Amino acid sequence: MKDDDWINAAEACCLLGVRAQTLYAYASRKLVRAVADPADARRSLYRRMDVDALATRQGRSRKLADVAVAAIAWGEPVLQSAITTVRDGRFYYRGLDAVELSEGVTLEGVASILIGADLTKLRRVVPLPLPTGATLNERLFQTLAIRTAEAPMARGATVSALAEEAGQLLNLVADAIVGESGHRPIHLRLAKAWGVERANPACDVIRRILVLLADHELNASTFAARVTASTGASLAAALLSGLAALSGPRHGGMGKEVRNLLEDSEKSGPSATVALRLADGGTLPGFGHPLYPQGDIRADAVLGRIDIPDALRQIKEVAWDQAGLAPNIDFALTAAGIACGLPSDAPFALFAAARSAGWLAHAIEQNASGQLIRPRARYIRP
Incomplete structure (x- = not known):
C-alpha cells in the first residue's frame, strides 16, 4: 500500500x-x-x-x-405548494398574475381560483349567531372559536365537502367583520358597513385590496394554518390559527405601526422621524419587503388608485430619499384607509377577510398531502 x-x-x-x-x-x-x-x-x-x-x-x-x-426565517421554501408564487417582482395565483386579476375579480372569485372550486355558486347555510357588543377582533376570534369547537375534522373529508366548508367559512369571517350576516359580495358588504356607497370609487379600492391580499405564499399566518391543517384538524381550526398569527404587530397588525409612524411624523416632521426610526432599529414600518427588492407591487397597485394623504406622501418621499425604501402593502393599506375614510381597524379587517381565502386553500392542499409538519429543534444549551 x-x-x-x-x-x-x-x-x-x-x-x-x-x-x-x-x-x-x-x-x-x-x-x-x-x-x-x-x-x-x-x-x-x-x-x-x-x-x-x-x-x-x-x-x-x-x-x-x-x-x-x-x-424558518426568510430562507429557502420549506413546503411545496401549487397555490401562489412570487417571481421577478410579481406574484401569481395558480399561475395567473394577481395584479391583473385584481382589475375585475372579486374575493369570492379569487378564492375559487385558489381553492380550485367555484365558491360563488354555493348556497349559504344558516349562519352562526354573532357576539353582540364586541370589537372587531373579539367578533372574529369568538366566531371562529365557536365554529372550530363544532366543525368536522378535515382528514378523510371529500374534496366537495371541504370546498363547501371553505365557502361557508369565508362568509363567516365576513359576517364577523361587519357584525351581521349577508349574501352580497364581500367587498360590497364591507363597503356598506363602513359607509361607502357602491358608486364610490373607494368601493372598488376595497375589492382590489381583497384580491391582492388573498394569498402571499408561505407567510407566517399561512404557515401556521398549514401546520394546524397537517394534523387533520378542521378548516375552521386552521383558519383560527392563521388569524392568531395575523394578529401580531409584525404581520397583520403592522397597520398600527404605520399609524404610529404617521403620528410621530406629524409631531416631529417626516425627515426627523424617518431618520430616528432608521437609526434606532434600521427598519421603517410600512417600507421594504424581502420578496420585492424593487418595490412591493401590491402597494403600487393600491396607491395608484387613491390620492395619498399629504402626510403619508411626505413620509414616502423622505423614506425614498434617505434610505431608498419603497412602500409596502402595509403602508398602502393605511393610506387607502385614510384616503377612503375607513375606520382605523379597516386594514386588519381587510387583511383577515382576504387572507382567509389563502389560508383555506393552503389548509386544503396540506390536508390532501397527508403530511404532518414537524420541524426539528437544534438544541443550543449544554
Whole structure:
C-alpha cells in the first residue's frame, strides 16, 4: 500500500474533527477502513479516501442543517405548494398574475381560483349567531372559536365537502367583520358597513385590496394554518390559527405601526422621524419587503388608485430619499384607509377577510398531502 493512501489516527481525527473514540467507532462500523501500522502493530492506519469522503458527508450534513434553520426565517421554501408564487417582482395565483386579476375579480372569485372550486355558486347555510357588543377582533376570534369547537375534522373529508366548508367559512369571517350576516359580495358588504356607497370609487379600492391580499405564499399566518391543517384538524381550526398569527404587530397588525409612524411624523416632521426610526432599529414600518427588492407591487397597485394623504406622501418621499425604501402593502393599506375614510381597524379587517381565502386553500392542499409538519429543534444549551 502507498504511504500517502493511509494516515495515522491523529491526522484522521483532525480531518474529521472528532475524538479518537469516535474514529474507532467509525472504523468498527466500516465507515473508515483501518489496517495495522507496519511500523507498529499496536497502532492503526486509516484509509485517507474513506476519511475524506466521510468528512465531506459530515460537512454537507452540517450545511443542510444550517439551511434548514435559515429556512424558518426568510430562507429557502420549506413546503411545496401549487397555490401562489412570487417571481421577478410579481406574484401569481395558480399561475395567473394577481395584479391583473385584481382589475375585475372579486374575493369570492379569487378564492375559487385558489381553492380550485367555484365558491360563488354555493348556497349559504344558516349562519352562526354573532357576539353582540364586541370589537372587531373579539367578533372574529369568538366566531371562529365557536365554529372550530363544532366543525368536522378535515382528514378523510371529500374534496366537495371541504370546498363547501371553505365557502361557508369565508362568509363567516365576513359576517364577523361587519357584525351581521349577508349574501352580497364581500367587498360590497364591507363597503356598506363602513359607509361607502357602491358608486364610490373607494368601493372598488376595497375589492382590489381583497384580491391582492388573498394569498402571499408561505407567510407566517399561512404557515401556521398549514401546520394546524397537517394534523387533520378542521378548516375552521386552521383558519383560527392563521388569524392568531395575523394578529401580531409584525404581520397583520403592522397597520398600527404605520399609524404610529404617521403620528410621530406629524409631531416631529417626516425627515426627523424617518431618520430616528432608521437609526434606532434600521427598519421603517410600512417600507421594504424581502420578496420585492424593487418595490412591493401590491402597494403600487393600491396607491395608484387613491390620492395619498399629504402626510403619508411626505413620509414616502423622505423614506425614498434617505434610505431608498419603497412602500409596502402595509403602508398602502393605511393610506387607502385614510384616503377612503375607513375606520382605523379597516386594514386588519381587510387583511383577515382576504387572507382567509389563502389560508383555506393552503389548509386544503396540506390536508390532501397527508403530511404532518414537524420541524426539528437544534438544541443550543449544554
